[in-house]
Amino acid sequence: xxxxxxxxxxxxxxxxxTHAVAGVDLAVSAGxxxxxxxxxxxGKTTAIRMLxxxxxxxxxxxxxxGYDVVRDARAVRSRVGLTGQFASVDEDxxxxxxxxxxxxxxxxxxxxxxxxxxxxxxxxxxxxxxxRQVKKYSGGMRxxxxxxxxxxxxxxxxxxxxxxxxLDPRNRNQVWEIxxxxxxxxxxxxLTTQYLDEADQLADRIAVIDHGKVIAEGSSGELKASVGAGxxxxxxxxxxxxxxxxxxxxxVLEVPAEPSADPAALSARISDPExxxxxxxxxxxxxxxxxxxxxxxxxxDEVFLALTGHDxxxxxxxxxx
Amino acid sequence: xxxxxxxxxxxPVTEDALRTVLLAGERPSRPGPVLTSLTFGWRALLKIKxxxxxxxxxxxxxxxxxxxxxxxxxxxxxxxxxxxxxxLLPGILVQANVMITMNTGITLNTDIQKGVFDxxxxxxxxxxxxxxxxxxGDLVRYSIGSTxxxxxxxxxxxxxxxxxxxxxxxxxxxxxxxxxLSWLWTMLSLILRTPNSVAGVSMTVMFPLTFVSNIFVDPKxxxxxxxxxxxxxxxxxxxxxxxxxxxxSVPAGEIGWVLVSSVLLVAVFGPITMVLYRNKK
Ligand SMILES: Nc1ncnc2c1ncn2[C@@H]1O[C@H](COP(=O)(O)OP(=O)(O)O)[C@@H](O)[C@H]1O
Ligand SMILES: [Mg+2]
Numbered sequence: 067x068x069x070x071x072x073x074x075x076x077x078x079x080x081x082x083x084t085h086a087v088a089g090v091d092l093a094v095s096a097g098x099x100x101x102x103x104x105x106x107x108x109g110k111t112t113a114i115r116m117l118x119x120x121x122x123x124x125x126x127x128x129x130x131x132g133y134d135v136v137r138d139a140r141a142v143r144s145r146v147g148l149t150g151q152f153a154s155v156d157e158d159x160x161x162x163x164x165x166x167x168x169x170x171x172x173x174x175x176x177x178x179x180x181x182x183x184x185x186x187x188x189x190x191x192x193x194x195x196x197x198r199q200v201k202k203y204s205g206g207m208r209x210x211x212x213x214x215x216x217x218x219x220x221x222x223x224x225x226x227x228x229x230x231x232x233l234d235p236r237n238r239n240q241v242w243e244i245x246x247x248x249x250x251x252x253x254x255x256x257l258t259t260q261y262l263d264e265a266d267q268l269a270d271r272i273a274v275i276d277h278g279k280v281i282a283e284g285s286s287g288e289l290k291a292s293v294g295a296g297x298x299x300x301x302x303x304x305x306x307x308x309x310x311x312x313x314x315x316x317x318v319l320e321v322p323a324e325p326s327a328d329p330a331a332l333s334a335r336i337s338d339p340e341x342x343x344x345x346x347x348x349x350x351x352x353x354x355x356x357x358x359x360x361x362x363x364x365x366x367d368e369v370f371l372a373l374t375g376h377d378x379x380x381x382x383x384x385x386x387x
Numbered sequence: 388x389x390x391x392x393x394x395x396x397x398x399p400v401t402e403d404a405l406r407t408v409l410l411a412g413e414r415p416s417r418p419g420p421v422l423t424s425l426t427f428g429w430r431a432l433l434k435i436k437x438x439x440x441x442x443x444x445x446x447x448x449x450x451x452x453x454x455x456x457x458x459x460x461x462x463x464x465x466x467x468x469x470x471x472x473x474x475l476l477p478g479i480l481v482q483a484n485v486m487i488t489m490n491t492g493i494t495l496n497t498d499i500q501k502g503v504f505d506x507x508x509x510x511x512x513x514x515x516x517x518x519x520x521x522x523x524g525d526l527v528r529y530s531i532g533s534t535x536x537x538x539x540x541x542x543x544x545x546x547x548x549x550x551x552x553x554x555x556x557x558x559x560x561x562x563x564x565x566x567x568l569s570w571l572w573t574m575l576s577l578i579l580r581t582p583n584s585v586a587g588v589s590m591t592v593m594f595p596l597t598f599v600s601n602i603f604v605d606p607k608x609x610x611x612x613x614x615x616x617x618x619x620x621x622x623x624x625x626x627x628x629x630x631x632x633x634x635x636s637v638p639a640g641e642i643g644w645v646l647v648s649s650v651l652l653v654a655v656f657g658p659i660t661m662v663l664y665r666n667k668k
Contacts, residue, residue: 118509120505120667140511143509143511150502153501153503154505155503157501158437158438159430159437160437163433167426167430168510171418171427172415172418172424172510172511173415173416174419175537178413181573182411185405186408189405201435215506219410247402247405248409251409265538318500331604
């Protein structure tokens with residue numbers, strides 16, 4: 067493991083009775099994408115805002131790029147970029163005005179600022195929208211200008227708070243490409259997400275957080291391994307044999323088999339890979355033809371369910387207020 | 388051209404271009420507080436350019452008030468509308484500026500709600516500069532408002548006896564006072580949750596503040612306790628000063644009063660605002 071880009075110990079923040087962040091220890095090494103995965107209200111934004119020096123921790127410590135977020139806030143600010151969860155540029159201004167504003171605030175001359183803004187707009191496919199007010203941008207364009215605004219001075223560490231929430235798959239892919247591009251150039255990205263596949267796709271390491279606490283940490287492979295061997299997916303030639311196949315599989319695997327959306331398919335979580343071969347043999351002995359079978363790793367969805375006892379995308383009740 | 392077609396026309400993110408911008412290792416030196424404040428002031432002007440509707444309070448309020456008070460109440464209050472206009476106009480100038488200061492708080496609160504303030508607060512700049520810059524931008528609004536009131540007054544027959552010097556001095560004092568008073572609204576906007584509640588509370592403060600003063604009528608006929616209240620209202624002193632300057636006298640003592648209350652406003656509400664701003668949740 068290289069040097070640490072972020073290190074926190076016992077980080078806490080409460081709002082009244084809500085323990086938004088309830089003691090978080092993180093160690094994020096430099097380079098690559100670190101994913102913070104958690105449902106709505108888990109405390110992701112609060113954690114990021116403390117790391118970006120916007121919010122003072124109630125307790126605990128955090129070092130970002132070696133600087134303390136409270137004592138050396140200014141050093142942190144000049145080295146990180148923050149793309150907040152909500153609008154992080156001025157909607158009334160045009161794309162180029164927003165970038166020029168930030169460039170001037172970071173010390174660029176007017177002329178160099180304009181050049182920098184133009185380069186950024188080009189790189190993010192926004193050159194044609196440069197002179198349009200941001201409020202007239204589409205969702206994907208908005209997200210791109212939000213991210214571009216964090217790169218006016220190339221940061222060593224970038225915080226992206228739910229960068230793809232609400233985007234369609236095409237725009238989500240574009241944001242993923244940007245993230246991969248930034249990492250390829252040596253940046254460290256801390257990204258929060260509610261989407262399991264996003265963490266799976268992008269992050270080298272993932273912290274799963276729920277109710278302000280880290281409940282699991284590791285690579286996506288490690289997280290998956292921690293909840294068991296995965297599942298067996300089977301597809302039958304004859305859909306009408308599915309009920310019987312369910313019985314056979316359940317008998318051998320000693321776990322319930324579940325019908326899939328496909329009327330000829332079913333799947334079962336497995337705890338013991340040894341039994342898989344036996345279950346397939348048993349199906350064939352019972353005269354059930356199998357056309358396809360696959361042994362899948364558990365999805366992060368299953369990981370989340372196993373870790374928290376509730377679905378990742380389900381909102382905890384106390385959030386209703 | 389709509390957003391969708393433009394988006395399709397524009398090339399998606401290109402790897403090479405992205406690499407180039409990321410590798411540009413330029414690290415300009417950190418700009419000072421004056422430059423960053425002025426830059427935020429520039430942002431405020433851009434917003435006026437893009438959303439000119441926001442000047443309604445700056446233009447319509449003063450016009451409406453001048454016309455309404457002069458023609459509805461002028462005759463009854465001062466014998467003739469012309470006589471009343473001589474008394475009222477400097478007062479309206481004060482009221483217009485004080486009203487315009489409210490906008491500061493509402494704008495700031497909107498910024499906070501939308502999230503763009505998080506970005507500003509995450510920048511390595513002198514911390515008060517987003518607030519100071521917004522207030523500097525507001526100076527333009529006060530100037531527009533003042534110009535409109537004075538022009539309207541002259542058209543309606545206001546006799547401007549203090550000359551250009553009187554006008555310029557009045558406007559300068561109005562700008563100073565308004566800038567200082569704005570810190571009250573920035574403070575409120577950091578305490579209250581929504582732009583609407585900021586507007587509501589501001590109005591509740593604003594109406595007594597401007598009406599319980601000598602802006603509209605001479606307080607001589609009012610009960611003694613009310614006169615006492617009016618006497619400590621800084622708006623009263625500001626109106627007296629502007630009235631004096633516009634009519635050609637220099638009420639030095641009153642000018643001192645206005646400057647002292649301006650300094651007090653900043654000294655009290657400035658630091659509170661900054662503490663709230665730093666610790667904003
Ligand atoms: N400024 C605030 N005031 C009061 N409660 C807050 C504030 N910000 C967040 N919370 C609460 O803290 C919890 C965590 O919120 P947040 O960090 O935004 O979660 P996430 O980003 O994971 O959705 C939630 O219950 C939320 O309602
Ligand atoms: Mg969030």
